[in-house]
Amino acid sequence: xxxxxxxxxxxxxxxxxxxxxxxxxxxxxxxxxxxxxxxxxxxxxxxxxxxxxxxxxxxxxxxxxxxxxxxxxxxxxxxxxxxxxxxxxxxxxxxxxxxxxxxxxxxxxxxxxxxxxxxxxxxxxxxxxxxxxxxxxxxxxxxxxxxxxxxxxxxxxxxxxxxxxxxxxxxxxxxxxxxxxxxxxxxxxxxxxxxxxxxxxxxxxxxxxxxxxxxxxxxxxxxxxxxxxxxxxxxxxxxxxxxxxxxxxxxxxxxxxxxxxxxxxxxxxxxxxxxxxx
Numbered sequence: 196x197x198x199x200x201x202x203x204x205x206x207x208x209x210x211x212x213x214x215x216x217x218x219x220x221x222x223x224x225x226x227x228x229x230x231x232x233x234x235x236x237x238x239x240x241x242x243x244x245x246x247x248x249x250x251x252x253x254x255x256x257x258x259x260x261x262x263x264x265x266x267x268x269x270x271x272x273x274x275x276x277x278x279x280x281x282x283x284x285x286x287x288x289x290x291x292x293x294x295x296x297x298x299x300x301x302x303x304x305x306x307x308x309x310x311x312x313x314x315x316x317x318x319x320x321x322x323x324x325x326x327x328x329x330x331x332x333x334x335x336x337x338x339x340x341x342x343x344x345x346x347x348x349x350x351x352x353x354x355x356x357x358x359x360x361x362x363x364x365x366x367x368x369x370x371x372x373x374x375x376x377x378x379x380x381x382x383x384x385x386x387x388x389x390x391x392x393x394x395x396x397x398x399x400x401x402x403x404x405x406x407x408x409x410x411x412x413x414x415x416x417x418x419x420x421x422x423x424x425x426x427x428x429x430x431x432x433x434x435x436x437x438x439x440x441x442x443x444x445x446x447x448x449x450x451x452x453x454x455x456x457x458x459x460x461x462x463x464x465x466x467x468x469x470x471x472x473x
Contacts, residue, residue, distance in 0.1 A: 210280035215423035217273030221298065222415040224269060225408065227262035238315055242397045245404050246339065247312040249305065260305045267302030267342075270415065271295055274349075277422060284360060290352030294415075297345030304338040307331045314397060324392075346411045347381065350374045353418060363421035373414045380407040 228245050231238070236255055238247055249259035274295035278288065310329050311319035322328050354370030357363040384407050387400035 210276055211422050211425060214273045214276040214280065215419040217269050217276060218415050218419035218422065221266050221269030221273055222412045222419065224262050224266035225301070225412045225415070227259060227266070228405065228408070230258075238312060239401065240405060241399050241401050243312060243314045243401045244309075245401070245408055246304070246309060246335065247314060250309040250312050252311050256308060260308055263305035264302050267298045267300070267305060269298070271298030271302065273419070274298055281422070281425075282362075284356060286352055286356035286359060290349050290356055293345045293348035293352055295345075297342050297349055297411075300338050300342035300345055304335060304342055307335045307338055309335055314391065314400065343381065343407075347377065350377055350411075350414055357421070362425060363418075366417055366421045369417055370414070373410060373417070377407065377410045377414070380404075380410055383407075 228248055231240055231248060234255060236248060236253065238253075247253065249256050249263060253259075274291050274297075278291040278295065281287065281291075309332055311322075313320040313323050319328070323332060350370070351374055354366060354374055357366040357370055361367065380403055383398075383403035384400065387398035387403050390396055390398045391400055
C-alpha cells in the first residue's frame with residue numbers, strides 16, 4: 196500500500212471515530228432522565244412525561260433542559276460528521292439525515308419547555324385542556340413529534356442500510372429487534388397520550404415513553420460502536436486486480452510495463468511462430 200493510500204485511509208477513519216464519539220456521548224446525554232432514580236423530582240416515572248422533568252416550574256428543570264440540549268447537539272454533530280465522511284449510499288445517507296433531524300429537533304425541544312407538569316398537577320392539566328397554557332406547549336409537541344419521526348426513520352433506514360450492504364454487522368443483527376421494540380413502545384406511548392387527553396387515565400404513559408427514549412439511546416450507542424469499528428469503504432476490483440481509486444500512474448503488481456517484453460508472448464521476428472499458435 197502506498198503512502199498516499201495510507202493517508203487516505205487515515206483521513207477516512209479519523210472522522211468516523213469522531214462521529215462515533217459524538218454519537219456515543221449524545222446517547223449517554225439522552226438518558227440523563229435516569230437521574231430521577233436518585234434525585235427527588237416529585238414526579239411519578241410511571242405516569243409523567245419525560246419532558247415534564249424539564250418543565251419550567253420543576254426544581255431540576257434547568258438540569259434536564261441542559262442535558263437535552265447537549266444530547267441533541269451531540270447527535271446532530273455526529274450525524275452530520277458521518278453524513279459528510281462515510282461512504283455515500285442512498286439508504287445510509289437518508290438514515291444519517293433523519294438522525295440529524297432527530298438531533299436538531301431534540302435541541303429545539305429543550306428550548307421549548309412545558310410551563311408545568313400536567314400529569315401531576317390537575318390545575319395544569321385543566322389549563323392545558325382549556326388552551327390557557329403558553330404557546331410553548333404546542334411548539335413543544337411539534338418539536339417532540341419531529342424528533343420522534345426523525346428517530347424512527349433513522350432506525351429503519353440505517354438498519355436497512357446495514358443489512359443491505361453488510362457494512363455494520365452488529366447493527367444488522369441487533370437493529371431489527373430494536374426497531375420492532377421501538378415501534379411497540381411508540382404505539383404504547385401514543386395510545387397512552389390519547390387516553391390521558393381523553394381523561395381515561397395515563398395507561399402508564401411515563402413507563403412507555405421512557406422505554407421509547409431508552410431504546411433510541413441504545414440504538415444510537417450500537418450505531419456508534421459500528422461506526423467506530425468500520426474501516427474505509429470497500430473498493431471494487433478492476434479487471435487488472437487494482438482497486439478503484441488507487442493512485443493514478445502507480446504500477447500494479449504483475450501488470451506489464453510499457454516497452455517490456457511479455458512473458459510467454461510471441462516476439463516480433465521470431466522464426467517459426469505465427470498465427471497458428473494463438
